[in-house]
Amino acid sequence: MTFDPAAHLPDDLLERIRSRAAGVDAANAFPEEDLAELREAGYLAILVPADRGGAGLNLAQAAVLQQRLATAAPATALAVNMHLVWTGVAKILRDRGIDDLAFVQHGAAAGEVFAFGISEAGNDLVLFGSDTDAVPNPDGSYAFTGTKIFTSLAPVWTQLGLHGLDASDPDDPTLVFAFVPRSEAVVTRDDWDTLGMRGTQSRTTELRGAIAPADRVVRRVPPGPSADPLVFGIFAAFELLLASVYTGIARRSLDLAVDSARRRTSKRTGLPQSQDPDVRRRVAAMGLAYDALPPQIAALARDVDELADHGARWFTLLSGVKHRATAAAKAIVDDAMLVAGGSSYFAANELSRLYRDVLAGGFHPSDPESAHATAASYWLGPLEA
Structure with a gap:
């Protein structure tokens, strides 16, 4: 069908x-x-x-x-x-x-x-480590204490998927992935006042001994890079769906630029801006950049769906598509603003909002530094001690 x-x-x-x-x-x-x-x-x-x-x-x-x-x-x-x-x-x-x-x-x-409670201030290990304490209880549940940042859906989530470090055995620390429900032990700060992406309300979440029941503790893995299917699943879904959001921003910006170029008329030539060679070249570059994004996302998502095995290359493929999508989207919005002209600088203009929203792309994992480090490790091998 x-x-x-x-x-x-x-x-x-x-x-x-x-x-x-x-x-x-x-x-x-x-x-x-x-x-x-x-x-x-x-x-x-x-x-x-x-x-x-x-x-x-x-x-x-x-x-x-x-x-x-x-x-x-x-x-x-x-x-x-x-x-x-x-x-x-x-x-x-x-x-x-x-x-x-x-x-x-x-x-x-x-x-x-379900909300995503992985990010922590200063934790560039992301999925591979945590500053949140995960304390085991005799019944198999865990109590989580720590602070998560960028918790989207903060006002409405019913279950928070998160991770924390169980250091009860100093010789064998364990990274624990689990889900906690809302409770008095989960405090959501009203601190989301950002440049863009304001509707996400990705507020800071304080965990004060929040309990994940035993049947909601879904993984215990060693800290560090892991081939565990849960870790792979989080990375794959997160990077591909994130790339999709920013690809959508790129498409909308391109459409707005095209519409503006067709509507605006040059006082100098009397022709629509769409006939200006410089505008045409700028819009063409935007289109060429955008056209590369949906097929990349579709191909990698299809590989995940069809259980393709890219082995160790998976992580550079996934972080790479996210990086390319967010970087291209930012460049496309920049050019759309120039095509649309000074009116796009006003807050009431949709492009002004898209310009602010697209800036968030660089802050999501994998950030540009992490994406490049992952690619370098794959192609050149790890850094020598």
Whole structure:
């Protein structure tokens, strides 16, 4: 059956979301109405298999939908992305015969919202280490104490997927991945006041002995780089869906630049700006840069869906596509601003918001330094001591 993106994200829903995006940004608010409509449309369960109440889409199809959603409201797409990462991980694992995150799939189908609690200030190890304490309890549960940053969906999540370090045996520390529900032991700071992506409300989260029940402790792995399927699943879903959001921003910026070039007329020549050789060359460069992004995402997502084995190269492929998408999107928005002219500098102009939103791309893992280090290690080998 042919995949129809509009069947899962209809045009009228997309336009309603688009109509609210500027107000959400200006108010520095969470897009409650967007989430409510997306939940009603079954969007939170697009990656959940049909036999568990979802749409049964694959990662490549979800990537297309996230690009589509980001053309309307980047912050909404980025916030929902973090929920979709966990449902994506659940699918990646189940496709490989591991059903450890069945509760995520059932929960998403029932309307639960899963957030991503991995990032920590100053922790450039990201998935491979944590400054959060994970203390084991006799019943198999864990108590997590620490601070997570950039927790998207902060006002609305019901389950927070996170990691912490169990150092109860100093000779054998263990990195623990688990899920905690909202409780008094989880404190969300109201500190999200940023340049862009304001609707994500990615606030700081303080964990004060937050309990992950034993049946929500999903992995214990040694600190450091790991080939564990859960770690691979998180990395794959996160990088591909993140690249999709910024690719959506690039597409919307390109469309706005094209529209502006066609509407604006040169006083010097009397012709539309679309006939100006310099404008044409700039728009052509934007188009050439954009055209490279969707096929890359589609190919890698399809490889994940089809269980391709890229071995050690997976991490440079995945971090690379994220880096290229965010860097290209930023360059495309920059050029779109120049094509559109001075009006794009006003806050009421959509390109002004996209210009601010796209800047967040460089801060997500893998950041440019990490992506280049990963590629260098693959091609040249690790740094010598």
